[in-house]
Amino acid sequence: MSSDLEYATGLFFEIYKVPVRIFGRDGLLNREMPAKAAANPANPLSHSELGELFADTRSYRFPVLKQTAYLEKYFSVNLFDGDEYDGQVIVGPVLNFKMTAETIGSLYRDLDIRASKDDMERYYDQLRSLNNFDYIHMSVLLYYMLYREPITLVDILEKNERLERSSIESEHVTNQIAQRRQNNQFHTDMAVEKKIFDYIRLGQSEAVRETYHSVFKQGKLGVLSKNSFLRSQKNLGIAVISLATRAAVEGGLFQEISYTLSDLYIQELEELHEWEAVGRLIEHVLVDFAKRVENAKKYRFSKPINQCLNYIFSNSYEDIPLRVLADLTSLNPEYLSTLFKKEVGVSLRQYILQSKIEEAKNLLNYTDYTMKEISSLLNFHDQSHFIKVFKKMEGITPKQFKMGFQKSEE
Numbered sequence: 001m002s003s004d005l006e007y008a009t010g011l012f013f014e015i016y017k018v019p020v021r022i023f024g025r026d027g028l029l030n031r032e033m034p035a036k037a038a039a040n041p042a043n044p045l046s047h048s049e050l051g052e053l054f055a056d057t058r059s060y061r062f063p064v065l066k067q068t069a070y071l072e073k074y075f076s077v078n079l080f081d082g083d084e085y086d087g088q089v090i091v092g093p094v095l096n097f098k099m100t101a102e103t104i105g106s107l108y109r110d111l112d113i114r115a116s117k118d119d120m121e122r123y124y125d126q127l128r129s130l131n132n133f134d135y136i137h138m139s140v141l142l143y144y145m146l147y148r149e150p151i152t153l154v155d156i157l158e159k160n161e162r163l164e165r166s167s168i169e170s171e172h173v174t175n176q177i178a179q180r181r182q183n184n185q186f187h188t189d190m191a192v193e194k195k196i197f198d199y200i201r202l203g204q205s206e207a208v209r210e211t212y213h214s215v216f217k218q219g220k221l222g223v224l225s226k227n228s229f230l231r232s233q234k235n236l237g238i239a240v241i242s243l244a245t246r247a248a249v250e251g252g253l254f255q256e257i258s259y260t261l262s263d264l265y266i267q268e269l270e271e272l273h274e275w276e277a278v279g280r281l282i283e284h285v286l287v288d289f290a291k292r293v294e295n296a297k298k299y300r301f302s303k304p305i306n307q308c309l310n311y312i313f314s315n316s317y318e319d320i321p322l323r324v325l326a327d328l329t330s331l332n333p334e335y336l337s338t339l340f341k342k343e344v345g346v347s348l349r350q351y352i353l354q355s356k357i358e359e360a361k362n363l364l365n366y367t368d369y370t371m372k373e374i375s376s377l378l379n380f381h382d383q384s385h386f387i388k389v390f391k392k393m394e395g396i397t398p399k400q401f402k403m404g405f406q407k408s409e410e
Contacts, residue, residue: 005022005089009022012141019091020089020090021033021090023051023087023088023089027048029047038123040072041116053068053074054088058078058085058088060163064160064163066092068093069110071096072092072093073094073095074090074093074094077142077143079146094127094128097129098129104124136153140153200290201248201250201293203290203296207290208286212282230274230278234270236282237269240286244262244286244289245262245289248293254309256314258289261292269281305344308328308340316378317359317377317379318379353389356378357393357394361401363377371386
């Protein structure tokens with residue numbers, strides 16, 4: 001192993017603290033940093049197995065990206081002596097996000113993992129989290145350190161896409177189109193589909209339901225899975241929910257509400273076992289989004305005020321200074337305060353406190369957090385300040401609210 005390679009990979013490891021392994025042309029490990037990297041308890045890849053992960057990519061002169069079923073990400077940079085393969089550097093694993101207990105639980109259901117959850121959580125906690133942008137740029141840096149040649153993120157993505165893509169032959173596509181035309185099998189008219197999402201943007205739930213029954217119930221749907229009609233319906237449902245979510249945001253529904261609903265509905269969709277139930281859920285989702293947009297339009301405000309309301313809703317757990325909202329809307333703080341009071345009917349400070357108290361009520365109803373924890377989570381000065389504000393707005397203390405007391409008439 002050359003001193004330049006040893007120096008470059010050692011420096012790279014010191015920068016990122018991500019495991020680096022150097023393999024020779026014979027596939028044997030020459031160097032590993034750190035000396036003993038953490039192993040996945042459910043799938044402890046040996047050095048030879050890790051090398052096999054990239055065995056079919058040894059002729060490529062660009063960083064090759066890989067991801068395991070356990071969401072671990074690796075990349076390799078091949079080494080060459082002239083035109084001859086001379087080994088490879090494999091970096092990883094890293095994660096694109098911090099693994100939550102819920103995500104790990106999903107992997108247990110999908111992969112039939114035998115290792116204990118505690119061991120898996122400890123393993124994932126040891127791995128470095130990098131968003132995909134930083135992960136790919138990490139490969140750009142190593143490639144440049146080894147070859148002194150620039151390569152762009154787009155180059156890497158396009159080259160890796162060509163590796164992974166199983167392209168449909170153009171003759172097959174042409175044949176499929178011809179068969180559909182001969183059998184009079186067509187997808188739903190795009191203009192009609194667009195009409196449904198326009199109705200969601202306008203908050204017209206009855207029109208959504210009527211259009212849904214006239215189109216989606218006629219069976220003019222694409223096949224999105226060759227092996228399972230139920231899976232095909234679910235894939236269609238996910239696409240519809242995604243489009244409905246964006247239409248609702250464009251119609252004025254808070255972005256965080258829209259995306260949270262989308263997540264919950266897709267999770268519900270995946271639990272269904274009958275294709276008829278999938279159709280019923282899709283109809284419900286479309287109508288629900290339209291109704292929520294309709295309700296949101298009843299309280300439509302000017303663009304800067306809507307920006308404030310959306311920010312306050314999404315950041316109830318943070319301190320929200322007036323200057324942050326002024327910067328967000330590009331308005332003078334005093335003018336923004338006056339405009340907010342005029343349109344909403346209460347001061348900005350009062351509205352922020354109201355939103356925090358509404359969230360506190362959710363936490364009191366649905367979690368086991370203590371008063372102290374809730375006051376801290378919602379950024380109140382202290383527990384007594386939280387209780388004072390809560391009682392002023394609700395007429396009862398947080399403790400009384402949790403016990404089911406009713407707000408006094410006064």
